[in-house]
Amino acid sequence: MHIIDVIIIVLYILLTLGVGVWVSKKASKGLDSYFLGGKTIKWYYLGLSNGSGMFDVSGTAWMVGILFLYGVKSFMFMWMWPIWNQVFVMMFLAVWIRRSKVMTGSEWILTRFGDDKAGRASHLIVAIFAVMASIGFIAYFFEGAGKFMTVVLPWDLTLALADYTLFTSEQSYALLIIFFTTIYTIKGGMFSVVTTEVLQYLIMVLAGILVAGYTFFAFTDLEIHALIPEQWKNVIFDNELRGFWSGDYQEFNRLIDTQGYKMFGAFIGMTLFKGFFASVAGPTPGYDMQRILSTRTTKEAAYMSGFTNLVLFIPRYLLIAGIVVIGLVFIAPQMAQSGAISGNDLEVILPKVINFHVPVGIKGLLLAGLLAAFMSTFSAFVNAGPAYIVNDIYKKYFKPVASDKHYIRASYVASFGVVILGVIMGFFADSINAITIWITSALYGGYVAANFLKWVWWRFNGWGYFWGMLAGLIIATFQFVLDQNKANLEAGTLLHELSVIPAIYLFPIILVFSLLGSLLGTFFTRPTNMPTLKAFYKNVHPWGWWKPVREEFVNEKIEKNNQFWLDMFNCLIGIIWQSSMILLPIFLVVRDYNKTWMSLAIFLLTSLILKFTWLDKVKKLKHKDDEEYTLAE
Known part of the structure; x- marks a missing residue:
């Protein structure tokens, strides 16, 4: 690597x-300052x-791999999360969530x-889910960061004792980055996270x-057109x-x-089916919800969520598309000649491009940018997960009375604990893709039913939420264990057959078990x-089946929320907008x-529609939406 x-x-x-350290003093005033x-x-x-x-x-390494192989259709793969849950948050959920005036998603459940x-049972189970999700994502980052840094950096950091390898080079790099990121995140809380993330x-x-x-300077239009098949650029798809790819490719x-x-x-x-319910269920209790709860008003919560969509995708896909074009020019021929190609080969396209095929200076900035990407996402989860441990478990059930300094010190311990568990899980994961699929399809699948019902059905109660979430978590964990041990299962057995089913197709099974537990x-x-x-x-005012509750308001009239169809229309337009x-930066770069x-043109048209159907509505939110809300006794 050049100096x-x-x-x-x-x-x-x-x-x-x-x-991160400079702004950390602001975080020492209390838990609200530290986490929000x-x-x-x-x-x-x-x-x-x-x-x-x-x-x-x-995620960037994974997206580079699937765009490289599948072309522009690959943007639909992100619907597994689904990425357009951000659209639902923007259109109505951010306002619903922010009205609570609480610190965490599980506290919101109360x-x-x-x-x-x-209520406490539901509160506890969502806190456990939040911690599990944070641990899963840390494992996901551990796996990706190690692979990335090993390819792009020249130093072998393998740590061995005699003939026994303690840590591979991948693991050593991941541990070093995680250590540095954890330090400034724990020290400064939300202030450090936000400040450093804006810089990043x-x-x-x-x-x-x-x-x-x-890529525009290095390759001509003719070279790009000759390289990329026309079908690669086609969004339209068939059932199969x-x-x-043709010729040498x-x-x-076969890999497809x-x-x-x-x-x-x-x-x-399946992604559309899962996506609707998962999106209405709302953001999982993690860093996204923490950002919503950190805003000053409900109106700003909506603005923040919309702005997140606006600033994220174009720059990210400029980077991804640029890397893919370079990879198609230089790495695709090597991969084609090597014979057998696996999904793991796709995950190292990003670091290989950076290491061998970008000029000096740009390489350093690109490495800094991707290191920033890792550190920003990792720090967000390190800040979010311990909030649930300290505020929703430790403070509520074990130490309800203590000083702010005590709780902040407890947050330090919780942060290290979450990171250590995530790293341990990362040691046992096969690939980035394996963890991605588990998080998006299995773990989140267990979250959907209970969190969908909490918004739309008045009769749904705390025990329904607890058992629905617990059933989902058990099935999701069982699926992960099966997936990680499928090589050890006897072919033809029921367990083996279940282990080889892609996790996205298990979503209905997980949903049914979770729904059964809920009901x-x-x-x-x-x-x-x-x-x-x-x-x-009265405070949140969601749409859904709330008639018996509305009828209880004798002395004041609470109108039914009739915004469902407008919200769904905005979500549809928002998905197209997103x-x-x-697609805009991808088509530009290719x-x-x-x-x-x-x-x-589609972006401008949908932006104009949302200006009238969403933005103007948000601007009319009244000040009463930001009055303090007190939990009913």
Whole structure:
């Protein structure tokens, strides 16, 4: 590696650590300051921070691989999360969530189910889910960061004792980065996270522009058009995903056939089915929800969520598309000649391109940008997970009375604990893809049913929530264990057959078990007390089946929320809007100018529609939405 690139990376690390420690004094005022920044951070900083937190290196490596192989259709693979849950948050959920005035997602649950035994059970299970999700994501980052750094950095950091390897080079690199990131995150809380993430976002944007710009200088339009098959640039798909590579690249078609997405129509149908329920269920209790709760008002919560969508996708996909074009020029021929190609080969395209095929200076900035991407997302989860351990478990059940300094010290311990567990899980994961699929399909699958029902059905109670979430978590964990041990299972047995089913197709099974737990828990126990339901409905005012609660308002009239169809229309337009921001930079970088202009036109048109149907509505939110909300006794 050239000395200029090394200097750029070192300067970035020192700057990030310095900024993180510099703002850390603001976090020492109390838990609210530590985990939510005292609700004083402006919405556009939180939006940049939220976007930066979603710009992770493991996800970027995965997206580079699938865009490389499948072409522009691959943007639909992100629907597994689904990425358009951000659209639902933007359109109505951010306002619903922010009205609670609480610190964490599990504390928010008490405003829905009350603070009795059932409410506390629901509160505890969502805190456990949040911690599990944080641990899973840390494992995901551990796996991705190690692979990335091993390829791009020249030093072998393998740690061995005699003939026994303690840590591979991948693991050593991942541990070092995680250690540095954990230090400034724990020290400064939300203030450090947001401040450093804004800095990291700017670096990532610059890296994306430079990489995309480099491809325009390095390759002509004719070279790009000769290299990329026309079907690669086609968004339209059939029920079956057929290989479109020809000539020397036939091996890529075999890889497409073995990745589990062959029945593409069924796959997209499943992602749409899962996506709707998962999106209405709302953001999982993690860094995204923490950003919403950190905003100053409900109006700013909506602005922040919309701004996150706006700032995230174009710069990210400029970078991804630029890397893919370079990879198609230089790495695709090598992969085709090597014979057998696996999914793991796709995951190292990103670091290989950076290591061997970008010029000095740009390489350093790109490495700093991707290191920033890793650190920003990782720090977001390190800040979010311990909030649930300390505020929702330790403080509520073990140490309800203590000083702010005591709770902040407890947060330090919790942060290290979450990181250690995530790293341990990362040691046992096969690949980035394995963890990605587990998080998006299995773990989140267990979250959907209970969290969908909590918004739309008044009769759904705390015990229903508890048993629904618990059933989902058990099935999700069982699926992960099966997937990691499928090589040890006897072929032909039921367990082996279940282990080889792609996780996305197991979503209906997980949903059914979770829904069954939710319904049984609800109907075999008493409803949530009416004062809690009335307070929740008056404050949040969701749409759904709330008529019995509305009828309890004798002295004041609470109108039914009739915004469902408008919200769904906005979500549909928002998904198209979001998709245009993904496709626009891809088509630009691969020099398909007609589709670039078409994507730009769609982006502008959908932006105009949302101005009238969403933005104008948000501007009319009244000040009463920001009055303090007190949990009903």
